[in-house]
Amino acid sequence: MRLWKTILAAAMLSLATGTSAFAARTDLVIGIPLEPPHLDPTAGAAAAIDEVLYANVFEGLTRIGPNGEVLPDLAESWTISDDGKVYTFKLHTSVKFHDGTDFDASDVKFSLDRARADNSVNAQKGLFAAIETVDVVDPATVKVTLKNPQGSFLYNMGWGDAVIVAPESADTNKEKPIGTGPFKFQSWAKGSSITLVKSDNYWGTPASLDKAEFRIVPDAAAYVPALLSGDIQAFPFFDADSVAQVKDDPRFKVVIGATEGETILSINNKKPPFDKLQVRQAISYALDRKAIIDGASAGLGVPIGSHMSPANKDYLDLTGRYPHDVAKAKELLKEAGLENGFKATLKLPPPSYARLGGEIIASELRDVGIDLEIIPVEWAQWLDQVFTKKDYDLTIVSHTEPNDIDIYSRKDYYFNYDNPAFDKVIADLNLTSDEAKRKELLGQAQKILADDAVVGFLFELPKVGVWDAKLQGLWENAPIQANDLTKVKWSE
Amino acid sequence: MTAYLLKRLAIAVATLVLASMVVFAVLEILPGDPARLMLGMNASADQVELLRNQLGLNAPLPWRYLHWTGGLLSLDFGRSYTYSVPVIDLVRERLAVSLPLALIALALSTVIAIPVGLYSASRRGRAGDTVAMGAAQLGVAVPNFWFALMLIYVFAVWLRLVPAGGFPGWSAGVWPALKSLLLPAVALALPQAAILARVTRSALIEVLNEDYIRTARAKGLPYRAVLWRHALRNAMIPVLTILGLQFAFLLAGTIIIENVFYLPGLGRLVFQAITQRDLIVVESVVMLLVAAVIAVNLLVDLSYAVVDPRLRSRQ
Numbered sequence: 137m138r139l140w141k142t143i144l145a146a147a148m149l150s151l152a153t154g155t156s157a158f159a160a161r162t163d164l165v166i167g168i169p170l171e172p173p174h175l176d177p178t179a180g181a182a183a184a185i186d187e188v189l190y191a192n193v194f195e196g197l198t199r200i201g202p203n204g205e206v207l208p209d210l211a212e213s214w215t216i217s218d219d220g221k222v223y224t225f226k227l228h229t230s231v232k233f234h235d236g237t238d239f240d241a242s243d244v245k246f247s248l249d250r251a252r253a254d255n256s257v258n259a260q261k262g263l264f265a266a267i268e269t270v271d272v273v274d275p276a277t278v279k280v281t282l283k284n285p286q287g288s289f290l291y292n293m294g295w296g297d298a299v300i301v302a303p304e305s306a307d308t309n310k311e312k313p314i315g316t317g318p319f320k321f322q323s324w325a326k327g328s329s330i331t332l333v334k335s336d337n338y339w340g341t342p343a344s345l346d347k348a349e350f351r352i353v354p355d356a357a358a359y360v361p362a363l364l365s366g367d368i369q370a371f372p373f374f375d376a377d378s379v380a381q382v383k384d385d386p387r388f389k390v391v392i393g394a395t396e397g398e399t400i401l402s403i404n405n406k407k408p409p410f411d412k413l414q415v416r417q418a419i420s421y422a423l424d425r426k427a428i429i430d431g432a433s434a435g436l437g438v439p440i441g442s443h444m445s446p447a448n449k450d451y452l453d454l455t456g457r458y459p460h461d462v463a464k465a466k467e468l469l470k471e472a473g474l475e476n477g478f479k480a481t482l483k484l485p486p487p488s489y490a491r492l493g494g495e496i497i498a499s500e501l502r503d504v505g506i507d508l509e510i511i512p513v514e515w516a517q518w519l520d521q522v523f524t525k526k527d528y529d530l531t532i533v534s535h536t537e538p539n540d541i542d543i544y545s546r547k548d549y550y551f552n553y554d555n556p557a558f559d560k561v562i563a564d565l566n567l568t569s570d571e572a573k574r575k576e577l578l579g580q581a582q583k584i585l586a587d588d589a590v591v592g593f594l595f596e597l598p599k600v601g602v603w604d605a606k607l608q609g610l611w612e613n614a615p616i617q618a619n620d621l622t623k624v625k626w627s628e
Numbered sequence: 629m630t631a632y633l634l635k636r637l638a639i640a641v642a643t644l645v646l647a648s649m650v651v652f653a654v655l656e657i658l659p660g661d662p663a664r665l666m667l668g669m670n671a672s673a674d675q676v677e678l679l680r681n682q683l684g685l686n687a688p689l690p691w692r693y694l695h696w697t698g699g700l701l702s703l704d705f706g707r708s709y710t711y712s713v714p715v716i717d718l719v720r721e722r723l724a725v726s727l728p729l730a731l732i733a734l735a736l737s738t739v740i741a742i743p744v745g746l747y748s749a750s751r752r753g754r755a756g757d758t759v760a761m762g763a764a765q766l767g768v769a770v771p772n773f774w775f776a777l778m779l780i781y782v783f784a785v786w787l788r789l790v791p792a793g794g795f796p797g798w799s800a801g802v803w804p805a806l807k808s809l810l811l812p813a814v815a816l817a818l819p820q821a822a823i824l825a826r827v828t829r830s831a832l833i834e835v836l837n838e839d840y841i842r843t844a845r846a847k848g849l850p851y852r853a854v855l856w857r858h859a860l861r862n863a864m865i866p867v868l869t870i871l872g873l874q875f876a877f878l879l880a881g882t883i884i885i886e887n888v889f890y891l892p893g894l895g896r897l898v899f900q901a902i903t904q905r906d907l908i909v910v911e912s913v914v915m916l917l918v919a920a921v922i923a924v925n926l927l928v929d930l931s932y933a934v935v936d937p938r939l940r941s942r943q
Contacts, residue, residue, distance in 0.1 A: 173666065173904070174711035180669020257679050259667045310712055325797045326711070326721050327892025327900075351794055354896070355887035357777065358793050362890075364785045366791040515659025516905045523669060524661070537670060548673075 150352075152343045160626040162346040164452055164607070167353040167368040168620060171327060175327035177296040178251055181259035183536065183617040186296035187372075188330055188350050190618040193234075194299035194315035196291050197244065204396075204448065204615030206290050210239070210300055210316065220396035220569050221287030222550045233302045235318040240275040244448045247300045248280070260297040265565075285568040288539065295618065304442040308357040318343040318622050333620075342435060344609075346626035363388060364603065370603035372610060372619050377488070382602055392436055393599040393613035394447035397534035399437065399489055401497060401592030402522075404529055406552035410480075414472040416589035421465035422504040423497065429595045432493030433489065437595030442582035445596050447613055450578040454586040462509075465504040477505025480529040484510060485518040489597065490532040497532070534597045538616050541581050542566075544590060551590060558584045640922045647918040652693050655907050660727040661685075662709045662905040683709050692875045696911065705839035705912040710904050715912045718897060725795055726772070726894040729809050729816070736817035737824055738871065742860075744821075745828025750855055752833060761766050761829070767822025776815035778887045783811060812889045816882060821875050828868050831863035834883075838862075847915070870927035876921040 138357040172184040177194055191199060199209035208214075211225040215221040231239040250256060252264035271279045282289065292298060305314035313321045318340065319332040329351045334343050351368055353359060356375035360382060362368040374390075383390045401423070411414045429437040438446050441454030469475060484494040491512065498508040508530070513521065522528040528550075535543065544553055545562040558581065567578045588592070600616045663679040664671075687695075699706055705715035744764070748757040784792035790807050798805045835841065836859055844854045883895035894913065901909035922937050933939040 149896060171900070175713060180666055181670065182666070199833075255677060255678065257667065257682070259671050261672070261675060262670060325795075325892065326718065327725075327896060328795050328797065328890075351891045352889070352892075353793070355890065357773070358780075358888055359781045360794045361777070361785050365780075365788060367784075367792045367794065398770070473942055514903060516658075516665055516903065519664045519669075520659045520661055535669075 143233055160628050161196060163348070163366045163371065164345050164621070164624065164626075165349045165351055165499065166621075167359065167362060167371045168350050168619070169352075169354060169356075169373060171352045172330075175321065175324065175330070176309040177256055177299055178247070178301060178306075179310065184565050186617040187619050188316070189313060189575055190299070190616070191311050191315045191317060191620040192319040192332055192348070193321055194296070194301070196293055196295070197622075198294040200291070200294040200538075200616045202611045202620070203613060204617070205307055206294055207296070210244075213288070217542060217567070221294075223280045223282070223289065224273070225280070227277050227278065231316050232337050233314050233316055234303065234335055235302075235305060235314045236303055236422050237302055238355045239300070239302070241272040241278040242275075242301055242398075243302050244278045245270045246303045246306070248298075250301075250306065256527040258297055259297060263292040263295055263408075264296055270500075274485030275511040283327060285567050285569060287565060287567065287574055289569075291539065294616075318389070319345075322347075334417065341622075343622055345621060348521045348621050348624075349608050350619075354421075356469055357475065357603075368375070370601070370610060372601045372603070373614075374600045374602040376436055376598065376600050379434065379602070381438075387605055389507070389605045389607070391519045391599075391601040391610075391612050393601065393611070394445055395536065395597045395599045395614040396445050396538040396540075396616065397536040398440060398443050398445065398540075399432075399532070399597050400443070400491070401594060402528075402533060402551060403591050404526060404533045404550075404552055405554075405590060407529060409472060409478060410529065412472045413588065415467040415474065417458065418465040418468035418472070418504060419501065419506070419592050420470065420589045421461045421571075422500050422506070423458070423592050423594070424460040424500055425455070425594060426460075427500070428493050428496050431496045432489045433595060433598055436598040436600060437489075438598070440585045440593045442593055443535070443544065444582050445589075447596075447615070448539070450460040450575045450580045452582045454582060457586045458589070459597050462560060464569065469505060474505075477507060479507045481508065482508045482510050483518065483522055483528050484512050484516055485531070485533060486512075487534070493532050493594065526550050527550060532594075536597070541578065541585070544581075544585060553588070553590050555584065555588060558588075571577050622625045632928075632933065635928055637675035640926055643922055645917075646723055648697055648915055649693075651911055652696065652916075655911055656689060658905070658907075660905040661727050662907065665904055666710060685819075696908070700912070706908040706914075707825075708901075708906055708909045710790045710901075710906045711909075715909050718909065719894070719913060719916060722806065722897045724798060724894060724896040725891055726882070728806075729882070730811055730875060732809060733812040733816040733820065733878050734871070734875055735812060737821035738823040739876070740817070741824035742828055742867075744825040744835070745832060746855060746860065748825070748829040749836065749859075752850070754827075761826065764822040767818050768826075770819070772815055772819050773884050773918060775818065776812070776885055777810045779815055780888075789905060793891070795891050808891075809887075812882075812891060813884050815885055815888075816878060818879070824867065824870055824874070828863065829935050830869050831866045832859055835859045835862045861935055865932055867937070868928050868931055872924045875924050876917075879917065879920060 147242045170184040172188055173180060173182050175189060177185050177189055184378045195209045197209060197211040198206050201207045208313060210228055212228050213224045214223055216223055227241060233239055248267060248270045252256045252267055266282045268281045300310060302314060318338045320333055320335040322331040322332045329349050332347045334346050350488060353362060356378060357369055360376055360378055377389055382388045396447045402412050403416055405411060425439040431433060439455045441457050444451045482494055484490045488562060494510055498510055501508055520532050542548055542562045556583050559578055561581045565574060568574050568577060603610055604628045609628055611620055663676045663683060665836055667676055667679060708718060744760050746906060750762045751757045780792050783789050790810055795808050796804050841854060844858050864907050882893060886893040886896045898910060898913050
């Protein structure tokens with residue numbers, strides 16, 4: 137018996153020392169739920185494209201940091217003219233694309249002109265709408281002239297859709313992306329995985345990882361076994377309902393962060409009876425955010441009272457504007473002449489926050505006399521019927537684009553909301569670059585939306601990341617859609 | 629024999645044409661716009677229209693149908709909207725997973741089912757038969773995704789013999805690729821084997837009651853020889869029919885198992901293409917599958933003629 141114990145102890149010791157004798161790992165396999173349709177961030181809205189390539193393979197003039205801040209990237213510094221219309225960017229020199237061609241100001245001009253061209257199918261063409269001209273001053277300096285001052289211009293240039301591409305490779309980036317980042321593209325096994333390797337001639341701080349593989353795992357049921365078997369070491373976007381299975385396991389780290397996904401109960405503001413303010417306010421009073429968050433996001437979401445992420449520096453806490461109050465809701469409905477309640481439909485897209493949240497919201501609205509018929513739809517149907525044709529009463533969706541409060545001022549947007557006072561605030565905001573002034577305007581915008589109860593504000597979608605406890609440097613929050621691996625490394 | 633063959637072929641061609649019409653019509657009615665899906669919620673209506681034109685989605689329906697079927701005839705399956713690569717390339721990549729997987733699963737299920745069926749039929753009503761058929765009943769009843777998860781926990785998480793999922797590609801070597809197909813093949817094969825074993829058993833039992841079996845036994849042939857030479861051969865027709873159906877299912881109907889093991893198979897390609905409204909991919913892949921099913925059925929029909937000489941001589 138004692139002999140066995142000795143042998144066992146010796147074996148374990150040799151195993152332990154054996155593993156620690158190796159240097160820290162330099163490879164990483166990351167699980168992602170959706171496969172990117174192609175690999176060109178300037179030619180599609182799919183979040184999965186940026187979640188593989190942003191900051192890793194492609195870089196922009198500026199970039200967005202882990203907490204949503206604007207940082208210099210290919211532009212080392214910049215100056216802004218006094219009228220706020222001319223941005224002069226000083227570029228890093230001796231930067232090369234992965235195919236060996238040089239990066240200079242002409243690539244910046246090419247990329248920005250391409251994105252805003254008439255025939256451009258850039259999914260975020262609005263980011264470039266303010267640009268009047270892009271001029272090459274010298275190979276290391278580029279001057280961008282705007283039609284009008286735009287407060288968010290530097291932020292806009294940090295989006296994945298605004299990354300700098302080379303004229304030599306722009307047309308083939310969908311299959312073989314060529315950027316300037318610390319990782320270069322190696323291979324794409326369709327339906328299976330995308331592999332990046334460290335770039336040897338990177339201009340900045342080189343990456344710690346030699347190789348990163350993004351493996352596509354569509355089914356949440358496969359996440360836990362993939363982690364337990366060691367096949368995959370990180371899921372930056374884990375399934376909230378499976379967290380319980382790994383949260384007490386010391387081999388893994390569970391990190392709950394914030395996204396830019398405002399999850400809302402969208403209301404068709406022009407369709408009676410939702411055109412009445414009292415009806416929309418009644419809905420807001422009827423919602424019990426706590427119950428919705430518990431049911432639709434395993435209790436991990438953060439409540440919101442307007443269209444802004446609580447992680448944002450300009451966030452204003454308006455969650456107390458409409459406390460859960462059934463009596464008040466009924467009273468407002470009575471004022472609107474609907475004391476007997478009414479019937480409406482609730483269209484639900486596939487994500488579980490919508491399907492699960494929808495059940496709870498339907499039961500909460502039933503308590504105040506609003507009888508909802510739940511209609512589950514696919515994304516394609518949702519985009520077609522709800523978003524494009526505005527054929528809906530209520531729907532639940534998470535608006536994941538960062539800093540997108542301006543959607544409420546867009547003409548013909550699917551909320552059908554039209555408030556000149558709000559439009560004025562957004563128009564002023566676009567022309568303002570002073571931080572304090574912007575904060576004030578953004579506060580006003582949030583308040584107007586809450587007062588008008590434009591939609592039912594529910595919660596900020598949580599980012600649930602689970603990864604190997606020895607892994608460092610992955611983002612806790614998701615201020616933009618990205619899996620930035622530039623600072624990721626294994627601890628000893 | 630020639631007439632039999634020609635008739636089968638004519639039916640196959642007519643089925644293909646009919647299927648192409650149904651597939652095209654059904655998918656075109658489906659609400660949803662691939663261009664809007666690709667550009668997302670921030671793109672303007674003009675931009676969506678621009679992309680629709682670029683993708684050729686604004687051409688009249690009959691023209692698009694003829695363009696598509698004309699392409700199919702010259703083996704041009706079109707270009708995927710979302711991936712913007714030829715559909716045939718996508719299919720080829722996926723078949724490199726789905727075809728070996730289907731074949732391994734089919735082989736496994738046959739190797740398990742036929743002996744079990746034989747054993748059960750020859751021991752009808754005895755303990756061995758009851759146990760075997762009880763197990764088969766269980767095999768039919770257990771949901772295959774649950775069975776797949778159990779396999780993963782035992783062989784990948786606990787014993788670490790095989791990966792929990794994913795497919796490294798054939799370029800990574802034959803053994804690593806095969807290793808990653810092993811568990812999914814078992815997960816797919818067992819329920820199929822259970823069905824096949826039950827069919828084999830009942831077909832055999834029916835045949836074993838025939839007069840010629842008694843005659844064969846009476847003329848002194850050993851039981852084993854009767855079973856293999858006379859009974860099994862005559863029981864093959866229902867077994868082959870089921871095998872043909874199972875192959876068609878294994879090729880494309882394995883989306884659940886592909887998801888659990890995150891394998892890039894044909895089923896997932898179609899599923900993904902439907903959600904993204906990549907209609908050209910769905911249409912072309914479905915047509916290929918229809919063609920495959922028809923071809924397999926044709927083969928099964930022909931194999932009837934091989935196992936049953938009466939079908940050969942009948943004009």
